[in-house]
Amino acid sequence: xxxxxxxxxxxxxxxxxxxxxxxxxxxxxxxxxxxxxxxxxxxxxxxxxxxxxxxxxxxxxxxxxxxxxxxxxxxxxxxxxxxxxxxxxxxxxxxxxxxxxxxxxxxxxxxxxxxxxxxxxxxxxxxxxxxxxxxxxxxxxxxxxxxxxxxxxxxxxxxxxxxxxxxxxxxxxxxxxxxxxxxxxxxxxxxxxxxxxxxxxxxxxxxxxxxxxxxxxxxxxxxxxxxxxxxxxxx
Amino acid sequence: xxxxxxxxxxxxxxxxxxxxxxxxxxxxxxxxxxxxxxxxxxxxxxxxxxxxxxxxxxxxxxxxxxxxxxxxxxxxxxxxxxxxxxxxxxxxxxxxxxxxxxxxxxxxxxxxxxxxxxxxxxxxxxxxxxxxxxxxxxxxxxxxxxxxxxxxxxxxxxxxxxxxxxxxxxxxxxxxxxxxxxxxxxxxxxxxxxxxxxxxxxxxxxxxxxxxxxxxxxxxxxxxxxxxxxxxxxxxxxxxxxxxxxxxxxxxxxxxxxxxxxxxxxxxxxxxxxxxxxxxxxxxxxxxxxxxxxxxxxxxxxxxxxxxxxxxxxxxxxxxxxxxxxxxxxxxxxxxxxxxxxxxxxxxxxxxxxxxxxxxxxxxxxxxxxxxxxxxxxxxxxxxxxxxxxxxxxxxxxxxxxxxx
Numbered sequence: 001x002x003x004x005x006x007x008x009x010x011x012x013x014x015x016x017x018x019x020x021x022x023x024x025x026x027x028x029x030x031x032x033x034x035x036x037x038x039x040x041x042x043x044x045x046x047x048x049x050x051x052x053x054x055x056x057x058x059x060x061x062x063x064x065x066x067x068x069x070x071x072x073x074x075x076x077x078x079x080x081x082x083x084x085x086x087x088x089x090x091x092x093x094x095x096x097x098x099x100x101x102x103x104x105x106x107x108x109x110x111x112x113x114x115x116x117x118x119x120x121x122x123x124x125x126x127x128x129x130x131x132x133x134x135x136x137x138x139x140x141x142x143x144x145x146x147x148x149x150x151x152x153x154x155x156x157x158x159x160x161x162x163x164x165x166x167x168x169x170x171x172x173x174x175x176x177x178x179x180x181x182x183x184x185x186x187x188x189x190x191x192x193x194x195x196x197x198x199x200x201x202x203x204x205x206x207x208x209x210x211x212x213x214x215x216x217x218x219x220x221x222x223x224x225x226x227x228x229x230x231x232x233x234x235x
Numbered sequence: 236x237x238x239x240x241x242x243x244x245x246x247x248x249x250x251x252x253x254x255x256x257x258x259x260x261x262x263x264x265x266x267x268x269x270x271x272x273x274x275x276x277x278x279x280x281x282x283x284x285x286x287x288x289x290x291x292x293x294x295x296x297x298x299x300x301x302x303x304x305x306x307x308x309x310x311x312x313x314x315x316x317x318x319x320x321x322x323x324x325x326x327x328x329x330x331x332x333x334x335x336x337x338x339x340x341x342x343x344x345x346x347x348x349x350x351x352x353x354x355x356x357x358x359x360x361x362x363x364x365x366x367x368x369x370x371x372x373x374x375x376x377x378x379x380x381x382x383x384x385x386x387x388x389x390x391x392x393x394x395x396x397x398x399x400x401x402x403x404x405x406x407x408x409x410x411x412x413x414x415x416x417x418x419x420x421x422x423x424x425x426x427x428x429x430x431x432x433x434x435x436x437x438x439x440x441x442x443x444x445x446x447x448x449x450x451x452x453x454x455x456x457x458x459x460x461x462x463x464x465x466x467x468x469x470x471x472x473x474x475x476x477x478x479x480x481x482x483x484x485x486x487x488x489x490x491x492x493x494x495x496x497x498x499x500x501x502x503x504x505x506x507x508x509x510x511x512x513x514x515x516x517x518x519x520x521x522x523x524x525x526x527x528x529x530x531x532x533x534x535x536x537x538x539x540x541x542x543x544x545x546x547x548x549x550x551x552x553x554x555x556x557x558x559x560x561x562x563x564x565x566x567x568x569x570x571x572x573x574x575x576x577x578x579x580x581x582x583x584x585x586x587x588x589x590x591x592x593x594x595x596x597x598x599x600x601x602x603x604x605x606x607x608x609x610x611x612x613x614x615x616x617x618x619x620x621x622x623x624x625x626x627x628x629x630x631x632x633x634x635x636x637x638x639x640x
Binding site: 052055057058077078081082084085086090092096098100109110112113114115116117118121157161 | 238239241242249253548549551552553554555556557558559560561562633634637
């Protein structure tokens with residue numbers, strides 16, 4: 001099978017007040033299907049830029065980005081929107097749910113942009129909420145849910161369109177430790193079900209959930225190592 | 236894309252009704268704009284239809300020869316003042332000399348009161364010949380009869396009264412063969428004219444009385460204000476008018492270089508004058524009221540900028556979830572159009588109600604075209620004023636938008 005994600009010589013430079021900031025400065029990275037990767041690094045290391053790049057929110061200044069054989073670095077805005085919609089599920093630190101919409105409607109949003117009919121949308125969204133254990137909270141609005149529940153809605157939203165990767169940016173950063181553990185359990189089990197997960201974090205104990213850890217420093221990959229296999233929960 | 240349309244509609248409604256007071260204030264600008272434009276249009280069209288209706292009493296094929304132009308604004312007053320009077324014998328001269336005369340009648344006019352017992356009405360009365368009926372299509376005797384040539388020649392004291400006069404002096408009885416007085420002169424009522432309604436909704440055409448010309452001249456004045464009504468026997472009014480100008484100049488003995496010292500008026504001149512006035516009033520009115528719509532549109536644009544700013548983060552999230560630029564554009568454009576559409580409908584409803592109210596005093600009614608037009612205008616304003624903010628929203632960088640707090 002082809003590589004899921006292939007980054008070759010990716011550079012991302014910003015021009016800030018006449019000074020060139022090299023947020024990413026020549027990154028090569030291959031990510032395969034069903035990997036569980038964490039991306040780490042101190043602030044300013046290019047972690048966020050890396051996540052935006054993989055998440056197709058940003059385009060490289062230089063380099064080649066292939067996503068399942070599609071050349072992302074050549075895409076225009078509409079194509080990027082489409083690839084985000086079909087192939088990438090985002091989980092944000094601050095959940096980023098739509099405050100006035102119910103959990104169910106929040107989960108439906110990516111399906112609306114995928115132009116899926118109402119009845120099918122509801123069916124898929126209900127299934128995704130069931131998968132994160134929220135089938136009894138579907139008609140609650142975000143402010144009626146706890147932080148952990150909100151993040152689970154966000155995970156359901158990320159998964160609803162069957163993306164190729166789940167991109168989680170500090171998914172436990174805004175949660176108490178108990179909810180954090182819950183969320184990490186869900187992510188672990190999603191990986192066990194065959195999903196590819198990329199975690200962006202600066203917490204070592206979160207990164208340990210992943211099978212592979214990539215350390216960024218000054219826009220370059222400093223370290224790319226296999227993490228000690230965590231104990232698999234085998235049914 | 237249909238599901239996206241419904242979603243956008245839902246988002247827009249949510250946003251509009253979620254910020255009620257803001258939406259109401261914003262919409263108010265458009266409501267007032269649409270209200271004033273629609274009302275203006277309604278009044279103009281009401282004026283128009285009234286004019287058409289009122290014009291029917293001045294048939295197109297009737298020329299009225301008078302001392303002065305109805306609309307001779309640029310003439311010197313002294314020149315007009317010194318024009319010779321229109322004389323009675325012009326009637327016969329015109330009949331002889333012009334080949335286009337179908338009917339011709341003199342019309343002397345004055346104001347005064349008609350009295351019957353303790354009832355009186357201030358009115359205008361005309362002295363004319365029986366031929367007058369042939370020069371005025373809308374003048375019909377509804378009860379009784381018109382006076383005869385014999386009565387005209389002998390100066391009989393008979394009178395045909397208009398509907399208002401009949402109503403005022405004979406509220407519950409048949410006026411025929413009853414007597415009324417003008418000053419100390421006693422007249423027998425022989426007929427009542429059919430009602431014609433109000434001219435431009437302002438003064439009644441039914442408040443008049445018609446006397447035989449001979450009687451009028453004998454009892455009142457030979458030197459009063461007088462016109463000659465000529466009904467022409469052709470459709471070529473211009474040709475007839477030209478010829479009658481010539482005949483009149485000949486009657487007046489004017490030399491080729493001398494200016495006309497009389498005027499030939501026609502409903503067409505009134506119509507042209509009316510159109511010019513309507514254009515001026517309507518044009519300025521619509522322009523001024525359209526300004527209020529533009530102000531309303533600016534209000535919409537302003538609030539849309541606020542809405543985009545407020546929802547920057549949401550835009551970022553939506554983009555991350557796969558919304559394209561055009562989808563975001565559509566979402567905000569929908570919101571702007573929806574506010575304007577709702578405001579437009581409200582404004583139109585108010586205008587409709589108000590025009591019913593105004594109709595009690597002044598003729599007005601809202602034409603369907605205007606109603607549809609004002610809705611279209613609202614939508615266009617929504618699009619125009621929503622376009623820039625929506626475009627700004629669509630062009631937001633998803634990363635910056637997501638980071639926005």
